[in-house]
Each structure stands twice: as C-alpha cells, then as structure tokens.
Amino acid sequence: MVKVTVCGAAGGIGQPLSLLLKQSELITHLSLFDIVNTPGVAADLSHINTKSKVTGYVGTAQLEEAIKDSAVVVIPAGVPRKPGMTRDDLFNINGGIVRDLAIAAAKFSPKAFICVISNPVNSTVPIVTEVFKQFGVYDPRKIFGVTTLDIVRASTFVSELIGAEASQLQVPVVGGHSGVTIIPLLSQVVGTSALSEDQIAKVTHRIQFGGDEVVQAKNGAGSATLSMAFAGARFTLNILEAAIRGTSGVVECTYVHLDADKEGAKAIKSVVGDDIEYFSVPVELGINGVQKIKPLGNLSEYEQKLLSEATAELKGNIVKGASFITEGSKF
Numbered sequence: 415m416v417k418v419t420v421c422g423a424a425g426g427i428g429q430p431l432s433l434l435l436k437q438s439e440l441i442t443h444l445s446l447f448d449i450v451n452t453p454g455v456a457a458d459l460s461h462i463n464t465k466s467k468v469t470g471y472v473g474t475a476q477l478e479e480a481i482k483d484s485a486v487v488v489i490p491a492g493v494p495r496k497p498g499m500t501r502d503d504l505f506n507i508n509g510g511i512v513r514d515l516a517i518a519a520a521k522f523s524p525k526a527f528i529c530v531i532s533n534p535v536n537s538t539v540p541i542v543t544e545v546f547k548q549f550g551v552y553d554p555r556k557i558f559g560v561t562t563l564d565i566v567r568a569s570t571f572v573s574e575l576i577g578a579e580a581s582q583l584q585v586p587v588v589g590g591h592s593g594v595t596i597i598p599l600l601s602q603v604v605g606t607s608a609l610s611e612d613q614i615a616k617v618t619h620r621i622q623f624g625g626d627e628v629v630q631a632k633n634g635a636g637s638a639t640l641s642m643a644f645a646g647a648r649f650t651l652n653i654l655e656a657a658i659r660g661t662s663g664v665v666e667c668t669y670v671h672l673d674a675d676k677e678g679a680k681a682i683k684s685v686v687g688d689d690i691e692y693f694s695v696p697v698e699l700g701i702n703g704v705q706k707i708k709p710l711g712n713l714s715e716y717e718q719k720l721l722s723e724a725t726a727e728l729k730g731n732i733v734k735g736a737s738f739i740t741e742g743s744k745f
C-alpha cells in the first residue's frame with residue numbers, strides 16, 4: 415500500500431495538488447484531510463478512473479485515521495499571504511497549524527516522508543524537525559521544505575530570456591524560500607553567459623520575488639496555488655519515484671536539515687558557513703529520502719554576494735521556527 419495524505423486538501427493548493435496526485439500509478443490510497451470540505455473534494459476525485467482509492471477526512475477528530483500509515487504526508491495547510499504581507503507574517507497562525515499536523519504525523523506515521531509547503535517554509539520545516547525530535551522519531555532524511563516552485567519559476571523566467579525550452583532547462587535554486595534567501599545559481603545554466611549583468615540582476619530579482627507577482631495579481635484572493643500544485647506534485651512524485659520504484663539519480667533542490675547527509679553537508683558548509691543548519695540544496699533522493707546532498711558547484715561573484723545577503727535572514731527564520739517548539743509546548 416502506498417498512502418499519500420494531503421493536509422489542507424480542500425484549499426487553493428490542496429485541491430489541484432490532489433487532482434495531480436490522483437493521476438499517479440505510484441499511489442494506491444490518496445487520503446485528503448482538511449478542517450472543511452474534504453468529503454466533497456474526496457467524492458469528486460474518487461470518480462476518476464485511476465489506481466488510487468480516495469478518502470476524505472474532516473476535522474481534528476479524524477486526523478489520526480487520515481494520516482496513519484502514510485508513505486508521504488504533504489502539508490499545504492494554512493493561510494496564504496495578502497498584498498503587503500511577508501511570508502514571515504504568516505508565522506503565528508501557520509506555525510501552530512504545522513505543529514499540530516506534525517504531532518499527528520509523528521504519532522501515527524513516524525516513518526513518512528513529510529513535505530512542507532505551508533509558509534514560512536524557512537521556519538515551518540524546523541518546527542516539524544523539533545516536533546519529531548520530541549517524539550523520538552526524527553530522521554532528517556525524511557523532512558523536506560518544498561522549494562520546487564522556485565525552480566519551476568526560474569526555468570520559466572530564464573528560458574524566456576535565453577530562448578531555451580523551459581521544461582528542459584534545469585536552474586538550481588538554493589538557500590531558503592523567501593525573498594533574498596532564494597538564491598538562483600544562473601551562472602551554472604548553459605546559455606546565461608550571453609546575458610548582461612543587468613539582465614542577470616533583473617531575472618534573479620524576479621525569481622526571488624515571483625511569489626509577490628502572484629500575490630499582487632490575485633489582489634487579496636491569496637497566493638500561488640496552481641503553479642504550486644504543479645510543483646508540489648512534481649516533488650511528491652519524485653520522492654515516490656526514488657523511494658517506491660527505486661529509481662536512481664532523481665535530484666531535486668529542497669530545503670532540508672544538513673544533518674540529512676553529514677558527509678555531503680561538509681562541502682555545503684564550507685561555502686555557506688558552519689552555523690547554517692538548514693539550506694535548500696541539490697539532493698539525490700533514494701529509498702530513505704535524502705540519499706546524498708550534492709555540492710553547490712561554483713558560484714559567481716554575484717551569487718556569493720546573494721549568499722551573504724541571505725544568511726542572516728535565514729538563520730533568524732530557523733531559530734524562530736525551532737524555538738517555537740523548544741521554548742513552547744512540550745508533548
């Protein structure tokens with residue numbers, strides 16, 4: 415049985431993400447959890463003639479049944495931004511939501527891969543880590559911040575500039591998932607050497623603040639949902655591809671605790687500093703999640719500057735998330 419649970423499944427991301435996951439032959443049970451509307455979403459999706467059984471659960475009383483024995487728990491639950499807000503402004507409300515879902519996952523699905531979409535990702539991932547530590551079930555190879563949308567955006571925006579096929583263009587994006595903590599490594603992309611410094615700076619800024627573009631265009635009706643569902647499905651299916659089907663060489667940039675591969679992390683820390691605990695890095699996925707953290711590769715002078723601008727904010731976000739648990743509730 416391969417059960418995938420989506421927490422926040424009735425939401426703007428949750429519904430299209432569940433639709434995309436329903437198309438996968440790798441999933442046998444799609445479990446949809448939310449505090450509202452999941453019976454309807456589940457009934458609707460269950461009529462699609464693909465492999466997985468679909469079940470819907472609504473409200474905290476049904477969370478155990480929803481989440482137990484999952485291979486993957488995907489978390490797009492929580493509140494999205496409105497114009498003028500930062501992702502960090504969502505911390506108080508989303509931090510509590512992610513904490514409670516992490517507690518349920520630690521109790522009822524301690525071996526699951528946890529894919530965190532809820533913002534602020536830089537802080538919500540440390541929240542999940544600290545909850546799993548308190549329950550004695552922590553495995554850093556299995557907890558991921560989903561930063562795939564940054565990579566998807568980078569491929570789209572850069573391909574528009576250099577005339578490449580967007581779906582084929584791999585652009586590594588490392589660091590975190592908010593503004594200046596998002597670091598696209600454009601110097602590693604074939605075809606970008608023809609771009610001027612100004613073009614590089616402008617497209618870098620567009621990738622870093624791509625989320626704001628959508629928030630402003632939606633004008634109070636939320637943030638990216640459809641592109642995030644696409645990115646979240648790609649990431650979830652890549653995890654399953656490596657873990658269930660045993661496909662080797664699946665690489666994604668994702669935000670992880672660097673303890674997930676201490677050996678691989680040495681090369682990362684030599685570039686970003688010893689005191690950074692979490693970073694979005696190129697990860698080779700395997701049957702246990704993170705198999706190998708790959709090096710960042712060569713950084714241009716401009717990318718070094720972006721890195722130094724990112725680290726202070728990222729460290730603050732990490733401490734804020736971790737201490738929400740370590741200095742807050744004990745379970």
Ligand SMILES: NC(=O)c1ccc[n+]([C@@H]2O[C@H](COP(=O)([O-])OP(=O)(O)OC[C@H]3O[C@@H](n4cnc5c(N)ncnc54)[C@H](O)[C@@H]3O)[C@@H](O)[C@H]2O)c1
Pocket residue numbers: 421422423424425426427428447448449450490491492493494495504508511514515530531532533534535560561562563564591636637638639642
């Ligand atoms: N990682 C990324 O790249 C990325 C991209 C886009 C959005 N996001 C984040 O994803 C989150 C969700 O965005 P959205 O647009 O889908 O929001 P939304 O409001 O449309 O949907 C969120 C859903 O979560 C549900 N929910 C609230 N509390 C819950 C709980 N305790 N348990 C289960 N479900 C709960 C709500 O009922 C709702 O259905 C936001 O925090 C947003 O910032 C992250």
Ligand SMILES: O=C(O)C[C@H](O)C(=O)O
Pocket residue numbers: 494495501533563624625626628629637638
């Ligand atoms: O911008 C947001 O708040 C949502 C998401 O993190 C995004 O990058 O689109």
